[in-house]
Amino acid sequence: MNSATQRRRADYDEAPYGSSVRPVPSPDHLAAVAHLFGVDPPAVDTARILEIGCASGANLLPFASAYPEATVVGIDLSGVQIAAGRHTAAAKGLRNVTLLHGDIAEFDLNPFGPFDFIVCHGVYSWVPDHVREAVLDTIRTALAPRGVAYVSYDVYPGWKTKEVLRDFLTRFDHPGGKPAERARRARTLIDFLGDVAPAGSELERLVLTYLSTSGQIGDNYLLHEELERLISPCYFVDFVERLDAHELVYLADARPDTMYAANYAEEAAQRLIEECESQLELEQRLDFVGNRAFRQSLVVPACRAGQIRYDVGPARFPLLHFASRLPAADGFTRFDHSSQYYGEPGTRQIYTNDHGVKAALDVLTACWPHTVSWHRLTRAVRERLTGAGLEPPADLQTRIDMLLQMLIVRGLVCYRLDPVAPIDDPTAPSMFTR
Ligand SMILES: C[S@@+](CC[C@H](N)C(=O)[O-])C[C@H]1O[C@@H](n2cnc3c(N)ncnc32)[C@H](O)[C@@H]1O
CATH class of the missing domain: 1.20.5 (Single alpha-helices involved in coiled-coils or other helix-helix interfaces)
Structure with a gap:
């Protein structure tokens, strides 16, 4: 272990990071995003998960508890944090968690892999270059062929x-x-x-x-973060180029709404899209438009590049379950032809006079924070329209799909491959805390 890594270990031992549960790198979210962009992931409930730089496991332990059939492995340089994590795992009686104390640049993870999901949050930009290499090399060698990895990092500009x-x-x-x-x-x-x-x-x-x-x-x-001696931000395209050297490719952002020009510069969006020759070029330009400082990228083995589709369309919806909270701003839906706003005042709102869209937003909002399957959503919208004495339009499914597409692009809906349903235990993590 070199001196920079030893210093890092001492820093985290002396002042543990105090990590918390993070919904974005959660494997169930990563799986849904991968599916949306054409890459079908392994099942989450029985998956093998690795977190590199897991600190005291705050992100891993709730997942292990929610998915007892999953196998969860975390590695961290700080012995103090790993000891705290092991203590918590034992106190909670978790048998599917292994927390390893070691340096990712030196540790042999072969006996523990391959992994269906590898998460590396808050590490890549805060370590020496050889550790960054080790993170990508671990993803290359330990990620299962159908697996999905997540890496977060600081970016320019x-x-x-x-x-x-x-x-x-x-x-x-x-x-x-x-x-x-x-x-x-x-x-x-x-x-x-x-x-x-x-x-x-x-x-x-x-x-x-x-x-x-x-x-x-x-x-x-x-x-x-602010006082860290070693921070190495990079441009998005440089990160992507480095993936290439490790036989990996960029799949999507873990916050897909950040990938769409319309969310940054509505007027100039079409021009930006026409000028850019690839999704990567578009996203790099958007980083400049938004002065972006932080990225959360999904990464897959290069052999899956041909499956990636950036035209998020209804073909990917039937397997998904959706959750959104966009109540009628007036307090209730009017099934006449008047236009209404949906969404809390002061947040991004939807404006519509379409009965089908209004009914779909009502169904989603009534179900929040739990999910409604794509199939169930259409049935419930039909029931709601007929209950209001209206004939559902012939193209109802198309209208619902267009709404879902718009909600995804704007980041106004959550989606999962498995339903998130009410459970008996009110303290159990919901989709937004696990
Ligand atoms: C900023 S914390 C992030 C913790 C956690 N991933 C989270 O999201 O809250 C970075 C973690 O990476 C660990 N780390 C740094 N260098 C490492 C290395 N070479 N091998 C393993 N872990 C390392 C640190 O000990 C620290 O716990």
Whole structure:
């Protein structure tokens, strides 16, 4: 283990990350996104899962509990965090979890794989280059042929702006000091910048943007993000190129709404789409449009490249279960021909006068936070329309599919390959917490 890795281990032992359950890298979400883009994933309930840099397993343990037939493996450099995770797993009686203490660049994971899902969140950009290589090499060698991996990383151009603040904080940081003292010092420095930044200046915008997103940030996040000595953001296309060298390909973003031009620049969207020769080029351009700083990419073996489809269409819907909460802004649906808004005020809303669309939004909202299958949704919409004394239109299915497509593109619907249904235990994780 080289000195940079030893330092990293000491950092995380001294100030554990305090990781939490993350819905986006959850295998059931990854599986649904992979399916949507044409790549059929392994079944989640019996899957073999690996998390690289799992900290104390906060992300893995709820999953292991929800899916007792799954096999869950986590590896982390920090012995303190792994010991905490093992303690929690034992206290919860979880038998399907193995937490390994080691360096991903040195550990032999062969006896534990292959894995159907590999998750690496919050690690790739915060480690030395040889560890980044090891992460991709582990995905190449340990991911099952039908498997799906997830890697999150910091990206330019958004990080160019963030680097200004980070350079200021790290320049006046005392790396050898006590973690709590370093975090306090960093907060004082940010407050100082806020006090002295001229009104309307670039610096003021920078500090205000930081403060608007940092309200919930705890000391450990501050230490391992803003004060991290080693952060290596990259451009999206450079990440994709590196995948290529490991016989891997980019499949999609774990937040598919970020892949569509219409969500960034409605006016210029069509021009952007026409000018870009590939989805990759479009997404790189969108990173500039949105000044993006962070990405969560789904990655699959290169042999699956031919299956990937970016035209998200109804052909992929019949196996999916959908959940969305978009209540009528007026409080109830009017089945006349009037136009109505759906969605909470202040959030992205849908505007429609279509009976079928209104009924579909009512059905989804009534079921939230649980899912409705594609088949059940159409049946329930028919029932709702006939109950209101209306004849369902002949093209009802097409209208529902167009609505689902629009909700997916705008990021207004969740989807899964397995239903998320009410369960007896009110404390059990719902689809948004596991
Ligand atoms: C920012 S934390 C993210 C934790 C967790 N994945 C999450 O999402 O909350 C990064 C983790 O990666 C671990 N890590 C760093 N270098 C590593 C390496 N070479 N091998 C294994 N784990 C490593 C750290 O110990 C730390 O727990």
